[in-house]
Amino acid sequence: MTTHTANRPALPAGTVWPTPPGALHVRPLPRETAASYLTRLAAAYHLSAAHLLDGLHITATGTPTGPPATEIHLSPEATRRLSHFTRIPITHLTRALPQLRPPAPSLANTGAHGTATTRWHAFETALQPLPACTACTIRRSPHQAVPAWIHPAPDLPRIMICTRHQQAASDPRHPTPLDIRPVPELTRTHLRARRRPTATSLTWASTITTRWYDHHQHLHQRWHTRLDRLTAANPHIPPPGPASPTLTCRNLITYPETLTLAAALDRLPPRPHTRTQQSVFLHDLANRLNLPRLAPADHDLLWQRLTTR
Numbered sequence: 001m002t003t004h005t006a007n008r009p010a011l012p013a014g015t016v017w018p019t020p021p022g023a024l025h026v027r028p029l030p031r032e033t034a035a036s037y038l039t040r041l042a043a044a045y046h047l048s049a050a051h052l053l054d055g056l057h058i059t060a061t062g063t064p065t066g067p068p069a070t071e072i073h074l075s076p077e078a079t080r081r082l083s084h085f086t087r088i089p090i091t092h093l094t095r096a097l098p099q100l101r102p103p104a105p106s107l108a109n110t111g112a113h114g115t116a117t118t119r120w121h122a123f124e125t126a127l128q129p130l131p132a133c134t135a136c137t138i139r140r141s142p143h144q145a146v147p148a149w150i151h152p153a154p155d156l157p158r159i160m161i162c163t164r165h166q167q168a169a170s171d172p173r174h175p176t177p178l179d180i181r182p183v184p185e186l187t188r189t190h191l192r193a194r195r196r197p198t199a200t201s202l203t204w205a206s207t208i209t210t211r212w213y214d215h216h217q218h219l220h221q222r223w224h225t226r227l228d229r230l231t232a233a234n235p236h237i238p239p240p241g242p243a244s245p246t247l248t249c250r251n252l253i254t255y256p257e258t259l260t261l262a263a264a265l266d267r268l269p270p271r272p273h274t275r276t277q278q279s280v281f282l283h284d285l286a287n288r289l290n291l292p293r294l295a296p297a298d299h300d301l302l303w304q305r306l307t308t309r
C-alpha cells in the first residue's frame with residue numbers, strides 16, 4: 001500500500017488524507033471474525049494488521065495476538081474507512097463480519113464522521129472462532145491463502161462444516177479444518193439440517209449426547225469408529241493430551257445423533273408423560289438412532305429430561 005503526499009496542498013490541522021482504495025480484492029467469508037479478515041487483508045499487502053490499520057489512519061489499542069485468540073472492535077468511522085479501502089459496500093461488509101457496526105445513517109448523510117479507532121481484545125476460550133474451510137478461503141484471497149476464522153452458525157452445535165469441500169472443525173485448537181470425507185454421514189446430516197428449521201431442543205440434545213459420549217453410553221462403538229476414521233484421515237490432529245481428538249472432535253462426532261435426538265425431543269408431548277408415552281418415545285428414538293433398544297438408567301440425562309417437570 002502506498003500513499004503519495006508530496007504534491008498535495010496543506011490540509012487544515014488534524015485532517016488526514018483518505019487512503020486510496022486498495023488494488024487487491026479480499027472478500028470476507030460469511031461470519032468471519034473482523035480480526036481474521038483484517039489479518040488476511042493485511043497479508044495480501046504483505047503487512048501486519050497493525051501496519052494496515054496505521055496506513056488507514058485508524059488508531060488501535062490493545063494487544064493484537066491474531067486470530068483465533070483475539071478479536072478487534074472497529075468504531076463506525078474505522079468501518080467506513082475499511083469499506084472505502086476494500087471497495088466493499090458497508091452493508092456487505094457488516095453482513096459478513098458480525099463484529100462490525102455500520103456508521104449511523106444521520107452521520108453518513110451529513111458527512112460528519114467520528115474517530116477511527118479499533119480495540120483488540122481476547123476471546124473467551126469457549127467463544128473462540130473455528131477455522132474456516134481452506135478451499136473456500138483460497139477463493140476469497142488473492143495470491144496467498146492465510147487461514148480464516150469464522151463464528152459457528154448460531155442455530156447448530158458448535159461446529160463448522162463445508163459440505164462442498166467436506167471439511168469441518170469443532171475446536172479452535174485445531175489450526176486447520178479436518179477432512180471429513182471418510183465420515184460422509186456428517187455431510188449428509190449437515191445438508192439435512194440446513195433444510196429444516198432449528199430444533200428448539202438442541203441445547204438439551206447436545207447436553208445429553210455430550211454426557212453419553214463422555215460416559216461411553218449407548219453409542220460408544222459407533223462414535224469410536226467415527227473418531228478412528230477422523231484421526232486416520234487427519235494426521236495433523238494433536239495426539240492424546242489436554243486437547244486430545246477425543247475431546248476436540250466431540251461435537252462433530254456426536255453431530256448426527258444430536259440432531260436426531262433434538263428432533264425427537266421436539267416431538268414430545270408436554271410433560272408429565274405417561275409410562276406408555278415414555279416407552280413409545282424410547283422405542284421410536286432407538287429406531288431413529290439405529291439402536292436395537294434404548295433403556296436409559298435412572299441417572300441418564302435423557303431419563304431426567306423425560307421425567308423432570
Ligand SMILES: [Zn+2]
Nearest residue numbers: 133136162165
Ligand atoms: Zn469450502
